[in-house]
Amino acid sequence: MGKDVINVALLGLGTVGTGVYKVMKQQEPEMPEKLNTVLKIKKILVRNLEKAAKKVEDTSVLTNDWKEIVQDESIDIVIEVMGGLEPAGTYIKEALLAGKSVVTANKDLIAVRGGELLDTAQENHVDLMFEASVAGGIPIIGPLKDSLSANYISEVMGIVNGTTNFILSKMTEEGMDYYQALTAATQLGYAEADPTADVEGYDAGRKIAIMASIAFHSRVTFEDVYTEGITQITAKDIAYARELGWVIKLLGVAKNTAEGVEARVHPMLIPKEHPLATVSGSYNAVFVHGDAVDDVMFYGRGAGEMPTASAVMGDVFAAAKNIVNRSGGFTRCGCYKKLPIKKIDDIISRYFLRMEVENKPGVLATVASVLGNNSVSIAQVSQTSKQGDSAEIVVVTDHVRECHLKDALLTFQKMSMVKSVSALIRVYG
Amino acid sequence: MGKDVINVALLGLGTVGTGVYKVMKQQEPEMPEKLNTVLKIKKILVRNLEKAAKKVEDTSVLTNDWKEIVQDESIDIVIEVMGGLEPAGTYIKEALLAGKSVVTANKDLIAVRGGELLDTAQENHVDLMFEASVAGGIPIIGPLKDSLSANYISEVMGIVNGTTNFILSKMTEEGMDYYQALTAATQLGYAEADPTADVEGYDAGRKIAIMASIAFHSRVTFEDVYTEGITQITAKDIAYARELGWVIKLLGVAKNTAEGVEARVHPMLIPKEHPLATVSGSYNAVFVHGDAVDDVMFYGRGAGEMPTASAVMGDVFAAAKNIVNRSGGFTRCGCYKKLPIKKIDDIISRYFLRMEVENKPGVLATVASVLGNNSVSIAQVSQTSKQGDSAEIVVVTDHVRECHLKDALLTFQKMSMVKSVSALIRVYG
Numbered sequence: 001m002g003k004d005v006i007n008v009a010l011l012g013l014g015t016v017g018t019g020v021y022k023v024m025k026q027q028e029p030e031m032p033e034k035l036n037t038v039l040k041i042k043k044i045l046v047r048n049l050e051k052a053a054k055k056v057e058d059t060s061v062l063t064n065d066w067k068e069i070v071q072d073e074s075i076d077i078v079i080e081v082m083g084g085l086e087p088a089g090t091y092i093k094e095a096l097l098a099g100k101s102v103v104t105a106n107k108d109l110i111a112v113r114g115g116e117l118l119d120t121a122q123e124n125h126v127d128l129m130f131e132a133s134v135a136g137g138i139p140i141i142g143p144l145k146d147s148l149s150a151n152y153i154s155e156v157m158g159i160v161n162g163t164t165n166f167i168l169s170k171m172t173e174e175g176m177d178y179y180q181a182l183t184a185a186t187q188l189g190y191a192e193a194d195p196t197a198d199v200e201g202y203d204a205g206r207k208i209a210i211m212a213s214i215a216f217h218s219r220v221t222f223e224d225v226y227t228e229g230i231t232q233i234t235a236k237d238i239a240y241a242r243e244l245g246w247v248i249k250l251l252g253v254a255k256n257t258a259e260g261v262e263a264r265v266h267p268m269l270i271p272k273e274h275p276l277a278t279v280s281g282s283y284n285a286v287f288v289h290g291d292a293v294d295d296v297m298f299y300g301r302g303a304g305e306m307p308t309a310s311a312v313m314g315d316v317f318a319a320a321k322n323i324v325n326r327s328g329g330f331t332r333c334g335c336y337k338k339l340p341i342k343k344i345d346d347i348i349s350r351y352f353l354r355m356e357v358e359n360k361p362g363v364l365a366t367v368a369s370v371l372g373n374n375s376v377s378i379a380q381v382s383q384t385s386k387q388g389d390s391a392e393i394v395v396v397t398d399h400v401r402e403c404h405l406k407d408a409l410l411t412f413q414k415m416s417m418v419k420s421v422s423a424l425i426r427v428y429g
Numbered sequence: 430m431g432k433d434v435i436n437v438a439l440l441g442l443g444t445v446g447t448g449v450y451k452v453m454k455q456q457e458p459e460m461p462e463k464l465n466t467v468l469k470i471k472k473i474l475v476r477n478l479e480k481a482a483k484k485v486e487d488t489s490v491l492t493n494d495w496k497e498i499v500q501d502e503s504i505d506i507v508i509e510v511m512g513g514l515e516p517a518g519t520y521i522k523e524a525l526l527a528g529k530s531v532v533t534a535n536k537d538l539i540a541v542r543g544g545e546l547l548d549t550a551q552e553n554h555v556d557l558m559f560e561a562s563v564a565g566g567i568p569i570i571g572p573l574k575d576s577l578s579a580n581y582i583s584e585v586m587g588i589v590n591g592t593t594n595f596i597l598s599k600m601t602e603e604g605m606d607y608y609q610a611l612t613a614a615t616q617l618g619y620a621e622a623d624p625t626a627d628v629e630g631y632d633a634g635r636k637i638a639i640m641a642s643i644a645f646h647s648r649v650t651f652e653d654v655y656t657e658g659i660t661q662i663t664a665k666d667i668a669y670a671r672e673l674g675w676v677i678k679l680l681g682v683a684k685n686t687a688e689g690v691e692a693r694v695h696p697m698l699i700p701k702e703h704p705l706a707t708v709s710g711s712y713n714a715v716f717v718h719g720d721a722v723d724d725v726m727f728y729g730r731g732a733g734e735m736p737t738a739s740a741v742m743g744d745v746f747a748a749a750k751n752i753v754n755r756s757g758g759f760t761r762c763g764c765y766k767k768l769p770i771k772k773i774d775d776i777i778s779r780y781f782l783r784m785e786v787e788n789k790p791g792v793l794a795t796v797a798s799v800l801g802n803n804s805v806s807i808a809q810v811s812q813t814s815k816q817g818d819s820a821e822i823v824v825v826t827d828h829v830r831e832c833h834l835k836d837a838l839l840t841f842q843k844m845s846m847v848k849s850v851s852a853l854i855r856v857y858g
Binding site for chain 1: 462463581757
């Protein structure tokens with residue numbers, strides 16, 4: 001067995017693509033011993049040949065014609081780091097159909113078409129790997145599929161978006177408000193010009209869909225994930241949280257419950273002693289609970305040129321070893337269950353509520369009784385400040401069904417004594 | 430392809446063996462879909478048949494005769510969870526020679542004979558896996574070999590012994606002295622009747638040897654690891670450390686430096702903000718630095734029946750998939766380099782020194798000048814207390830070569846004004 005050279009094609013030469021190119025060069029001396037072969041970048045697909053020419057040693061590998069790659073039978077592995085649903089989706093599909101193994105960092109695509117593409121890989125007896133699609137350089141897909149495979153995993157929970165974690169860290173540590181922190185993130189390159197996908201939780205939602213599918217062996221797509229971003233979080237909420245011993249994080253949560261799979265992204269209050277509470281700045285961390293392993297956590301850089309390239313190249317090395325050993329092509333979609341998806345209204349959680357009410361006697365009692373009438377039991381309620389004819393009430397509930405809380409909020413909307421509900425944040429545990 | 434049933438043999442039915450037996454039962458309903466086969470425990474090797482009979486449903490699987498297992502050609506996978514060098518070593522070797530894949534949790538053995546056994550596995554075209562030998566349920570061997578394989582890993586550092594971490598946590602959080610904390614650990618079952626292997630750092634040393642070998646692609650055996658335990662750590666050291674913003678942890682450290690591989694286990698002062706600082710009680714964590722991935726950390730339960738069984742069974746599932754897909758037998762020792770091992774005297778570190786000296790003018794200056802004459806530059810020195818004719822001096826050095834510090838200590842020994850060096854602890858960073 002063995003193969004002197006394995007040719008690879010790289011689709012995209014942006015941030016991650018450039019990282020992959022660098023790691024490929026750095027690892028070249030190690031390849032003969034590590035892989036029993038040498039990987040060679042035969043083609044790089046780019047949009048702008050001129051711009052790309054500055055980034056590579058040998059410009060003859062550059063092309064803007066996908067056919068040159070898909071029709072080249074000497075190319076065994078395609079690395080897709082373009083991002084986006086199309087044309088990446090078409091290219092990956094065609095590459096798999098052409099008998100090439102594919103490594104991708106594309107969370108958007110895998111979160112939507114993962115099942116279909118894994119089936120295509122299986123039918124064509126090639127590998128499809130996507131470690132880099134979740135949490136950058138942190139090994140998480142591999143451990144979920146392999147080391148933790150003998151567990152019934154009941155929960156995967158994580159900080160899987162560095163941009164929002166950076167913003168919340170700034171708000172917490174430096175007392176900034178949301179827009180100040182977003183500006184800082186943009187200036188430092190942690191937030192994109194259009195930060196919507198990050199701050200609204202879509203990016204985290206895609207990662208949660210991918211992890212939930214693997215952990216629970218049941219397909220969860222991005223559509224199934226409830227997402228709520230951090231744009232409503234205020235410095236005041238963070239301050240109250242701190243007083244109560246909590247920090248606010250944007251969490252992706254996937255739970256396998258008797259009533260179905262919960263898949264959601266939203267801000268959450270977590271105890272400051274929780275391992276996820278100390279994950280700050282652009283770091284990511286994923287917490288997994290399995291019946292045998294109990295709690296495990298994976299921590300590291302969730303994005304960036306080189307960390308993401310590390311994950312991509314780990315997969316490329318695995319695909320290469322499989323080609324050398326003829327041990328590959330056993331990719332298959334592990335979603336052999338069809339678990340129902342739970343609606344957000346049906347989840348059971350604790351809640352932190354901050355409300356502005358009229359400053360007059362009996363209001364607190366009325367608020368408490370509305371909650372009680374809607375089956376929302378209260379763990380703690382306090383009037384935190386008064387100003388003129390307004391007062392602020394903070395409520396922390398026991399575990400209640402979300403729809404019951406929402407019913408109570410509808411009642412509050414009709415009551416003149418409740419001026420507004422300023423914050424509604426789920427509480428961990 | 431495919432195989433209806435894969436027969437496995439379990440060697441040992443102690444804590445981990447019982448866990449493996451449980452996970453095997455729990456996972457049975459999932460196996461057809463997960464593995465495309467069903468695993469069946471055909472034999473369990475035990476010393477005491479009577480005692481073991483209480484732990485299994487079907488006592489006919491019990492045997493105390495190894496030949497019944499090694500000569501049974503229908504057994505494809507042997508799970509070794511007896512521990513110790515012998516007879517486990519002989520059994521594993523014979524199983525591999527008989528063409529059976531082996532999964533083991535045996536750190537003692539792998540840290541000493543890992544290279545040889547991997548070679549035997551390769552020669553016989555079977556798998557040898559040992560995820561459970563390091564850090565219990567935490568996936569670390571897998572990620573080092575796979576997801577992180579495209580990195581030059583320069584450092585692996587971790588809290589890989591739960592017993593000592595529990596003891597140090599108790600000392601730190603509750604102000605206990607070493608023996609009080611050890612007693613608490615023994616009573617709670619965290620420390621064995623003879624705690625030597627844990628408290629002297631031997632257990633951590635074995636794990637560091639295994640991780641270093643994989644991370645640096647160069648064989649490091651237990652003999653190569655410098656070990657220093659926690660028995661000399663006092664409540665006073667912990668208190669001083671806290672004042673300086675540090676906590677004391679027993680760390681296993683492996684570094685790949687230009688001068689050779691450092692592999693060592695010893696107490697260390699780490700900044701209280703470091704991710705490893707918050708790992709308390711019986712938890713373990715391993716920190717890895719790679720050129721592409723930057724920092725990653727793996728955290729979880731480092732021991733115990735079920736977490737360790739999780740790691741064992743993850744490997745068993747992988748070995749089973751390899752048998753079903755005929756994709757296995759590519760185990761090989763990844764140590765294709767022969768890096769020199771650095772002596773502890775040659776490491777460069779910062780040091781925390783606590784000394785009892787005569788309480789008279791000029792002593793501090795003399796101490797400082799002895800250090801200076803031995804090329805030990807001082808970051809900070811302070812006289813912390815005086816009592817009668819004694820005073821206490823605390824010194825924190827800059828980065829110095831350990832042999833230089835030891836030369837200075839030899840000089841102190843000859844000086845009447847230095848009564849004793851009460852603590853010498855390495856400082857992180």
